Amino acid sequence: MNDSDERFETLAVTYGERGQRPAPGVEDVAVPIHLSSTYAVPEIDPDASLETLDPDAGEYLYxxxxxxxxxxLEHRLAALCxxxxxxxxxxxxxxxxxxxxAAVEPGDHVVAFEDLYGGTRSMLTRYFEDRLGVETTFVDARDTxxxxxxxxxETSLVWMETPTNPLLxxxxxxxxxxxxxxxxxxxxxxxxxxGPxxxxxxxxxxxxxxxxxxxxxxxxSDSIGGALATNDEAYFEEVQFLQRVGMGNMLAPFDAYLTLRGLKTLPLRMEKHASNAQAVAEFLADHSAVEAVHYPGLASHPQHELASRQMSGYGGVLSVELGxxxxxxxxxxxxxxHFPLAVSLGGVESLVEHPASMTHSPLSQTERDSLGISDSLLRISVGVEHEADLLADLSNALDAV
Structure with missing residues (x-):
């Protein structure tokens, strides 16, 4: 999709908007929300099919x-990824x-990082393995x-998160x-x-x-959505079929609009998330009430060198184990x-989350213990507030401990 040599910051603001005007001569600077569920077609075409539908040529049906x-939005996501x-x-x-x-069928095998988001891990075991006969082997993928x-x-898929949730x-x-x-x-x-x-x-x-x-x-924190990007044409066609016909799990127009709006400030936000998270991680790592801090931006992180090699920034999420x-x-x-107790992450506001009782509660106590998700572990999504206010809030809370 991306035939431009523009840089990331420019792509985040404008890419994909051309050709999305509601009418000739109407020059919105933001992509409008198209709420129509169906579209009139010019004539009966016996040769038309869902597979040949080309939205880029203005061919919309439903x-x-x-x-x-x-x-x-999909054009912009492709460009950014x-x-x-x-x-x-x-x-x-x-x-x-x-x-x-799109990658597996019954009898296939998956290799996955053991430290996955709890929902993904449950999906692989309770849905794909128990119901569809696709076995998964979980491994510590820190070691290739x-x-x-x-x-x-019979391994058809390798599934990774990096950094992982919640132990980074x-x-x-x-x-x-x-x-x-x-x-x-x-x-x-x-x-x-x-992020990309x-x-x-x-x-x-x-x-x-x-x-x-x-x-x-x-x-x-005002829209639910997901994205998938690939350069594999055959794989993409299978995913597209599953989304359009097999599952129907597409993003609604209003959420697409909100995500387009959010992407415009993504580069600015990410820099602030990362700088605040670095400051929070360093502060917590030096505090006597803290046993461990997990953040790839710390030199003490056991994979800091790898993070520096394959990432250009360390993100805004860290986890901390309190003593x-x-x-x-x-x-x-x-x-x-300044840190409401809530699941999710990545919004402009800071959040704190207790994995053992929240995101990873679907896992058994044995599974949580094996992954290192203890009752003293907290995941912190660091927002874009002023660094000094966040550090003061954390200091006061640690005094309470």
Whole structure:
């Protein structure tokens, strides 16, 4: 989709808007919201089919198949991800389940990072494995040798998050891509935690990248959405079929508009998220009430060198282990003013989340223990507020512990 040599900041503001005007001579500087569910066609065409429908040529039939506002967003997402094609979904989960479905069939095998978002892990086990017969082997993908050791002849998909949720662990995307290619498997990377400005998995060898647009891409905690981008034409056609016909899980026009609006400030927001997160991580790492801080931007992070090599920024999410019990963690959270207790991340406002009782509660206690998700662990999404106010708030809350 991206035939421009414009830089990331410029693409984020304007790419994909050309050709999306509501009428000749109407020059909106923002893509309008096209709410129509259906579109008039000029005449009966016996040769027309859903497969040949070309939104870029103004060929619209029904908004489940394509919509002008969503089409503009998909062009911009592709450009920002360095992809030929992109699709926008009703949620990040919808993007993930479609991405996996397009790569596997019953009897296939998946190798996945063990430290995944709880919803993705449950999807692989309770849906794909228990209902569809697609087995998953979870590995510590920090060590590429573990990924390779888990590969089988029937492995059709390797699924990675990097950094992971919530422990900010990394895999070497380029090295894992080489393993996947050797076995003829598709490599999918969930890039939600840092976004396309700071990490570009397709350029490192991944076949498909997904994002929850709910997070940084929209950035304002007012829209649920997902995105998938790829340079593999055959794979894209399968994903497109599943979205249009098999699942119908496309992004609504208003959410597409909100995400387009959010993307305009993505480069500015990401720089502030990252600088604030670095300051918060360094402050917490030096505090006596803190046992550990997990943030790739810290030199103490065991994969800091890898992060510096495959990322251009470290993102706005970190996790912290407090030196206290669950009651102490509750006192800390209750004492915060600028960090509401809430799931999700990537919005302009700071948030704090308790994985054991929130995002990772679907996992058993044994599974959480094996992953290192303790009752003292908190995930912090650092927003764009003033750094000094955030540090003062955290200091006061730590005094409560």
């Amino acid at each position: 908004s489940r198949l394509s919509n002008p506002t969503r089409n503009a 360095g992809a030929d094609d992109a699709l926008a979904f009703a949620s990040g989960t919808a993007a993930i389940v479609t991405a996996i479905s 040798a573990e990924v390779e050791a888990a590969m089988r002849e 662990r990394l895999c070497d995307v380029e090295a894992v891509a080489a393993v996947a290619e050797e076995y003829g498997a598709t490599l999918g990377v969930d890039n939600t935690f840092v 400005q700071f990490q570009r998995p397709l350029e490192l060898g991944a076949d498909v990248v997904v994002h929850s647009t709910t997070k940084y891409l929209n950035g304002h 206290t019990d669950l009651d102490g963690v509750a006192r800390f959270v209750a004492a915060l003013d």
